Amino acid sequence: TGTPLAPLLAESGLDDHAVEVAFLGADRGVQGEDEHDYGRSLAVVDAMRPEVLLAYEMNGAPLTPQHGSPLRLVVPGWYGMTSVKWLTSIEAVAEPFEGWQQAVAYRYTEDADDPGTPVNRIRVRSMMIPPGIPDFFTRERIVDAGPVTLTGRAWSGNGGIARVEIGVDGQWAIAKLDPPVGEFAWRGWRAEWTATPGEHELACRATDTAGELQPLHPVWNYQGMGNNAVQRVSVTVR
Template sequence: MSRPTADSSSQYTPALIVRQASPPNLETPFYALDGRITPQPSHYVRSHFPVPPLDAQTWRLEVGGGVDSVLSLSLEELRAMPSHTLSATMECAGNGRVYLSPRMPGVQWDLGAVGTAEWTGVRLRDVLERAGIQDGALEVILEGADKGTLTDPGRTPGEIRYARSAPLAKAQDDVLLAYAMNGQPLTPDHGFPLRAVVPGWYGMAAVKWLSKLHVTDTPYQGFFQTIDYSYWQQRDGLSPQMIPMTTMQVKAQIARPAPHGSVTAESVFEIMGAAWTGEGEVTKVEVSTDGGEAWADAKFLDPAEPHIWRRWRFDWHTPKQPGRVTLMARATDSAGRTQTPGHDAGRGGYMVNFPLPITVYVKAQES
């Protein structure tokens, strides 16, 4: 019997799928998942405004607000600071939006607005320590050089820059200000010359073309913190309140077979995919080949590590009869969080982590 393998896509680098040409929003063909690290040319790209034309010689990172010393750091000065490298899975908060019904506004991502890269740069906490944080600091605002206007999901008050904030505790923990991706300088699409990498958080926190850090003693209420990239959550028995999106939800996705692909009847097909979570580690992946009625454990290809996906495989003995089959995968993490059916309406078009139905077709064996 035939056995397609997990390495069947390793002979070529597939082109990114254009979801929007300008500004560039480009999706990885998730069916081509191969190594644990996504090559830079295959990593998804998310942009809200046009790519700003920045020059490494004149660019500066301005650090201000509630600090003892206002800083203006060149790329050369940042490179002279102690460097650190980390691997992190980054998922766009809207990944999988195409699976929502009714259709939700926003870029219609399929499965490929997610990737894992090796990032090199300086720790945000080292930059903040150099500036000196004043008492009462609550958050650090990260602002990019990209700017523009929007009308969806709300109308911006004229031209704005892309910005998000992180609580001081997170900023002083593992946030990286990266100038290299997979050992190479950042490309313009990926935020050259400097971008934030916020391990465990959705990609909207990873501000690109980073130009300003501002320490504040009040909660940041910017457009991309409140109007966009926020969701309804009920707390303490009160009415739902809007809170900013942060941590990635636990999730498993099927890479192969691809949606609406075909497999041969009475064969063994190696279903392959990846699973990740924002906090802790993925401890289990289960696969269903009957639309969620029954589940069986998949086998991991990678060790458990924080903030980086684990690839997995499952040997599927395909049915004898040709027809349509719905495959699903679900993950559980070290905190016991698991994927449950149905999308939380309070999340709108974001944080899509219910087990996604992947339709494939079983075809008869060739005689």
């Protein structure tokens, strides 16, 4: 719960010199030998999107300190580093913001010297509620033989969810999507599985409306950013 940012920017007289809007938070520290307040920016066109909020409540209660009270930015569809907590300033800037968290930290890079490309929208991803019960230490799951309804969620920052597939021992089948509950909400899904005794590997993967499919294995980058490889769940059926 919050107030849309765009009307505030419009009312404050944002002009044609502005290329970005920079957001600073109250969390100060030293990272990469650079002392700074946590800060991130958005291109003006992204900052003006109607879904971008300044949030002060969550689930009907005031925002808690750990979620960024009294006021935080919320940018649906972007990775969480974008949604600056404990906001202290919002400034339209005529040059690209070069703060450490923008220019250095959150980048897809090949090595320590690569300037790379910015991390921005959330890559398509899905997760499954592991069926059955866990083994405490291995986290493997134990499932009784017979019909099992697998359920989970899928999401993407680049559009809606077009398809979710369930993999059982590497064989993929289409899951049923629940009705969408909002443009930026997780999309529920479910699939029926007849569990047969023995060891199995379950997996799920989503495709978004932009046509992107989750990779079977993590796509390497120097900092391990934006990993959206498929989740795999080891199951023993008894």
